[in-house]
Amino acid sequence: MIYELFYPLKYHYAWLSWLNVLRYIPFRTIMATLTAMVLTFLLAPWFIRELRRKQIGQVVRDEGPESHRAKAGTPTMGGALILLSLLLPTVLWSDLRNPFVLATTAVTAGYGVIGYLDDYLKLKRKSSGGLPGRYKLLGQTLIGGAAVSYTFLLPARMPADWFAIRTKLAFPFAAFSKYSVELPLGLYIVFAVLVIVGTSNAVNLTDGLDGLAIGPVMTNAATYLIWAYIAGATIGGFSLATYLDIPHIASAGELSVFCGAVLGAGIGFLWYNTYPAQVFMGDVGSLALGGGLGCLAVFTKNELLSVLLGGVFVVETLSVITQVASFKLTGKRVFLMAPIHHHFEQKGWAEPKIIVRFWIISILLALVSLASLKMR
Secondary structure (H helix, E strand, O other), rough: OHHHHHHHHOOOOOHHHHHHHHOOOHHHHHHHHHHHHHHHHHHHHHHHHHHHHHEEEEOOOOOOHHHHHOOOEEOOOOOHHHHHHHHHHHHHOOOOOOHHHHHHHHHHHHHHHHHHHHHHHHHHHOOOOOOHHHHHHHHHHHHHHHHHHHHHOHHHHHHHHHHHHOOOOOOOOOOOEEEEEOOOOHHHHHHHHHHHHHHHHHHHHHHHOOOOOOOHHHHHHEEEEHHHHHHOOOOEEEEEHHHOOOOOOOOOHHHHHHHHHHHHHHHHHHHHHHOOOOOOOOHHHHHHHHHHHHHHHHHOOOOHHHHHHHHHHHHHHHHHHHHHHHHHHHHOOOOOOOOOOHHHHHHOOHHHHHHHHHHHHHHHHHHHHHHOOOOO
16 A cells, blocks of 8 residues: 555655655565564554453363363454554555455455454353354355465466466476476465465364464464565566476565564564463464465465465374374374374473464474475
8 A cells, every 4th residue: 555655755755755665575575574563562452452452362171182181262363453563564565456465465464354253252252162164264265265366367367478377287396396296276266375375274173272382373474475475576577486496476475474473473472472462363263364374375386385384384283183183093092182282281381381382383394395496
């Protein structure tokens, strides 16, 4: 919005020539990051007080670790603050005509609404069971499907280079980079929706300890920021994407602004969410942030690499699937408790130790993912 409103003024008033800086994605990304961070820091104390005043507190599930009983009543639905601090800077500093930004912010906001309904029902019923899973999945699929269809089926709104690669799955790293698979359009849309919905729910499963989910979310967002900028950057007619042998998508660079806003909002939220947490994210935050990360994977053409980059989320999800399947088939549990972070709690690991070690793993996975840029 700021770009669209103020950048044209430089052509009418010579003394406003400095507004030329708004052309540059790095500048607007930094401003979006700072705006999101400042918003979170300014609003969080008031927001947490209001949650306490309205008695919007965490409902601890009965089958969870015994140590979590002490967390009952801690203000939850802090993800609403993340959404505000994320979406407002994105609207302010990005080019709102960009279809990738529109689709990603729409999914993030839409999944936030689903998460809000889930959290609201948990609080209303005083139970850890909120919105039934089938309704959550239906809502996520419809929203994700609409966003993906918007970017895949409207050629007039999309850059020409996007339609040359939109249905291709590129394999990262040197041993596999020469291979790619092009899926039929309909099949790829289904696959892309699965990536978005799966990532959303994977982040939701990871959100079980103080600050556990927001750390990998920020790490993933920072990595996608780099990928998005490189995918769209052209410097003096030279394409960074071509040099690094990744898909060049002219409009994808604008997603860096969204990633910066995620990073800024995440840093501000972590100040209050770090152990011992003053506020929890809730499904309103985890589903929304996961949906946004899923869109970033699809629109930067890193669908397969996202399995490595989001390895923490993948392992958390697989631990739940393994636990449920094993118990139903054999009556035995593979883990002491699932998701896997609870397994380590049951083994006696202190909560901060689990959180920091998962963060370290997430950072290492991000570095390996970025290393694939030159391993081609």
